[in-house]
Amino acid sequence: MNKKTTWNQFTIKNVNKSLVLETILNKSPISRADIANETQLNKGTVSSQVTELLNEGLIYEKGPGESKGGRRPVMLLFNEKAGYSIGVDIGVNYILGIRTDLVGNICEESMIHFKDLSFAHIKEKLFKVIDHLMYTAPSSEYGVVGIGIGVPGAVSKEGKILLAPNLGWENVDVKDMVQQRYSCPVIIENEANAGVYGEKTFGKGRWEKDIVYVSVGVGIGVGLIMNGELYRGTNGFSGEMGHMTVEGSGRRCRCGNQGCWELYASEQALSLNDLPEDSDPLKKMIEKAENGDVKALDSFHSIGTYLGIGLTTIINTFNPSRVIIGNRITAAKQWIEQPMLERTKQNALWFQQDPLNIHFSEFHSHSSALGMAAFTFENFLKVNIHEHTMIV
Structure with a gap:
């Protein structure tokens, strides 16, 4: 089979799987038949993608639902407890960290205030907050799927903090430091960008x-x-x-x-x-x-x-x-x-x-931490679908 054919099949399966998962995420509880109606995919395609998602632990069955004239259907729901996301907001005198499930419900939080702006001191406080959120997380299919950190400053597209004037930071690579310690994906973003994303994802916006x-x-x-x-x-x-x-x-x-x-x-x-x-x-x-x-x-x-x-x-x-x-x-x-x-x-x-x-x-002071959690679990879902589809 030539490479073009392989890539086209992979792309179609990837898109279909994403579409099925997104539909379950937004419409659950929902039956396989209703997913087919919502997505315009054929029932065989829906069935195969649902089987994959069930095997991966991202969805689960519950039922039966209401009958529409035949056998009562088995309902599908997104498994928001399949993993957890950590969102952190580093302020100029505080660090706020939250652990959410995969739809943004806050399960745990930790807040520390400080006055010493030295990088070594803030690093110590940051690790203390993340350690607490990491090691108190319940066991789950995927564990902590990533850490998102919002900072008050300019962040490059690669996640390097170029300048955070109120912290006195310049050209600081927090991303690599945190990834090495916790061995999971890390996203760094400007805290205001994270805040508006939190409002857009969960709030009145x-x-x-x-x-x-x-x-x-x-x-x-x-x-x-x-x-x-x-x-x-x-x-x-x-x-x-x-x-x-x-x-x-x-x-x-x-x-x-x-x-x-x-x-x-x-x-x-x-x-x-x-x-x-x-x-x-x-x-x-x-x-x-x-x-x-x-x-x-x-x-x-x-x-x-x-x-x-x-x-x-x-x-x-x-x-x-x-x-x-x-x-x-x-x-x-x-x-x-x-x-x-x-x-x-x-x-x-x-x-x-x-x-x-x-x-x-x-959300008061939690918008940025929520936005960082959302960046993180959305990235996990995209990567997870991509990797599992590559294996198929």
């Missing part, structure tokens, strides 16, 4: 084609879904809008620029000093605001106003249907939201505002 996700922690990153796809830019460095200038003669930023947005609209605008290693400055300021502290309330009002100023530029530039504010700043929503919305309503061009929807993330 799932039906939207143009979404802006603004991640606000110690820094600010922006993730973009344009025309239904994650927009990374030419080299993967889109969304560094935390470093656009909002104060022409403002303070000097770690990136080298002056008057950057994140200096005025992120946790960097909070002034709390001399806190212990494991303390959380944002949490401390929220406690003060809840007790009516005027300086804390003024600080959050200022952050909201400056968020609105930056959002106005983004809205006028991209004309999105939805803007989502996520990451740690969502904990202070009650003091930030009103001044932010007032500023965007006042400054954004009137024809940009309908049907624009601006809101805080329902």
